[in-house]
Amino acid sequence: MKTLPHVVIIGGGFAGLAAVQALAKAPVRVTLLDRRNHHLFQPLLHGVALAELSPAEVAYPIRSVLSKQANATVLLAEARAVDAENKKIALGDGSELSYDYLIVAAGACTKFLSDDWAKYSVGLKDLDDAVEIRRRVLLAFEEAERETEDLERREALLTFVVVGGGATGVEVAGSLAELSRYVLAHDFRNIDPESARIVLVHGGERILMEYPPEQSAIAQGYLEKLGVEVRTGTRVNELNAQGVKLGADAFLPSATIIACAGVRPTPVIDTLDAPKDKGGRVLVSADLSVPGHPEIFVVGDASSFLHQGGQPLPGLAPVAKQQGLSAAANIVASLYGRQRSNFHYKHRGSLITIGRSKAVANFGWLRLKGFTAWLAWLFIHVCFLIGFRNRFVVTFLWFWSYITRQRGSRLITGQRMNAGPLQKGSTQ
Ligand SMILES: Cc1cc2nc3c(=O)[nH]c(=O)nc-3n(C[C@H](O)[C@H](O)[C@H](O)COP(=O)(O)OP(=O)(O)OC[C@H]3O[C@@H](n4cnc5c(N)ncnc54)[C@H](O)[C@@H]3O)c2cc1C
Known part of the structure; x- marks a missing residue:
């Protein structure tokens, strides 16, 4: 029996998850690799950092998201290097994984200046x-x-x-x-x-x-x-x-x-033999593939897409999601011998919150500020959160904190020590 083509996706963030789900009905085997077991909703991360939300309210197990998708396998593993010539990925535990198509959706990490x-x-x-x-x-x-x-x-x-x-x-x-x-x-x-x-x-x-x-x-x-x-x-x-x-x-x-x-692509991108911009992101072709490697796609924060206006698209969740969907569609097009489509980003708006009840929102045709913008921000972010429980809890907590000004996640945990003046006597 002929085995189905193997699509490997590195990263279960916005781009990677969108790509896996878009391949649900395609005649392929999909393996999603992520070094974390959860999909993280980064737009609400500041809520965890400042004790408004708990980690579990902004993250969701990837395995759970894909439990009903029969053609998808989830592996908790770190991709260390991509060997484009031999179509293999070296994993953190020393093993290797072969692919027919690869979607690299490994996102970005903080770029410290020194x-x-x-x-x-x-x-x-x-x-x-x-x-x-x-x-x-x-x-x-x-x-x-x-x-x-x-x-x-x-x-x-x-x-x-x-x-x-x-x-x-x-x-x-x-x-x-x-x-x-x-x-x-x-x-x-x-x-x-x-x-x-x-x-x-x-x-x-x-x-x-x-x-x-x-x-x-x-x-x-x-x-x-x-x-x-x-x-x-x-x-x-x-x-x-x-x-x-x-x-x-x-x-x-x-x-x-x-x-x-300052952000930079996650280190696995450095191992990919592909043209990069000065920020280290892969300069992808118009169909999101790597020049010279039509079987490899790079999407989301790890890619630099210059085919729409000449400037790289911003590092935003909707860009990542739309690129994940487009890369998956192009793999399906190749499988059926159809022509691939060029990617085109549709920007629907930007929102940002400031404190408990203020925000600014820019939808192009409509600009909002203050409480109305904050309600729009809350509604849109909650809609895109994965999991009914998370949506419910986050909405409740935000309204609770709005009414009471309390934050329920004021826990001091973790071991990483700051070398700053938290230690007595070090301000000298
Ligand atoms: C604090 C913060 C707030 C933000 N707010 C907004 C906002 O309000 N609106 C908005 O649109 N965007 C926002 N963004 C940006 C948005 O979250 C990113 O653009 C988006 O997450 C990019 O999606 P991605 O799939 O490319 O990468 P990510 O979502 O970062 O996913 C990458 C995945 O790859 C995995 N991974 C990385 N390296 C490896 C490896 N070597 N092996 C295996 N797995 C790997 C990671 O664990 C992760 O799960 C925010 C980002 C941050 C950090």
Whole structure:
């Protein structure tokens, strides 16, 4: 009996999952590899980092999502290298997997500018990062409460620097401000959490460059109303265990530095023999395949698609999803000897939330702000979450926190230690 063509998909994120599901009825065997056992809904990750949501509310087991898809097998495994000549993938445990078609949907990871950035700051790309941010932030307040002698150290503990004024940095800064101004406001005896300093540093001339200038200004206004210091046109020139040096300013002591700027494709992309842009993403052909390898597709955050307007498409979930669907459709087209289609991204809008009840939304034909935009943000994000339980719980928790200003996930867990001034005596 003739075996069906084997399609291997690396990554069960937005792009990979969309591709597997689109192949449900195709005459192929599909193997989805992911180094994590869950699909992560990254747009709500800041909620985990700032104690609004628990990890399980923004993630869902991949095996469960695909349990009814008979032609799909899920493997918990890390792809280490792609051998395009021999159509094989080397896995983390030393074994190999052969493919007839390959879709690389391995996403991106935080790009730290130097070893110091990796050591002293924390990024926000996965659940481990989110739990680590939550740990560092909550621990900083706890340590400050106990610091009654060294007031400089206490100030450093209550100073939080968020680097990057893109969507993630803005959402993190807004949520952090809400946490300190409202959620923790009455829980301490020796410190006033409301006095916490939250500094959002952005190298560009305005935050949220992808939005129209008026909407950037509105978002900045919301942040400032929450007490966030927005420093545009400013770069972090240096950082160490004690804090950061911003532009030409004096050194700013800070225990918690959150890096929300800069991403790079996950390392397996480096092993793929393909043209790349300066950010390391694969420059794909118009049908999303790798030039010279029509059997390999690269989609989502790992790819650079220049065939629509000449600029790479943004790293957004809808881009990844649509590319996953398109790559799957092109594999089916090849199987039936039909011509492949060129990818075309349909942008339906951008939304970003700032704190508990404010947002800005840009649908092109309609721009929203304030509470209406926040309702739209909540509705759209909840709709795209996987799992009825998650949708229900997230909606409930957000409304609960809206009414009570409480956050139920204020847990300090994890072992990763910050080398910053959380340790007594290290501010010297
Ligand atoms: C904090 C944050 C907030 C965001 N907010 C928004 C938003 O509001 N709206 C929006 O549209 N977009 C948002 N994004 C961007 C969006 O999440 C990404 O564009 C999208 O996830 C990209 O999808 P992907 O499938 O390419 O990669 P991912 O969703 O990152 O999936 C990649 C998968 O590959 C797996 N993987 C990686 N390397 C390997 C390997 N070597 N072997 C096996 N498995 C591997 C990973 O475990 C992961 O499951 C946000 C991103 C972040 C980090």
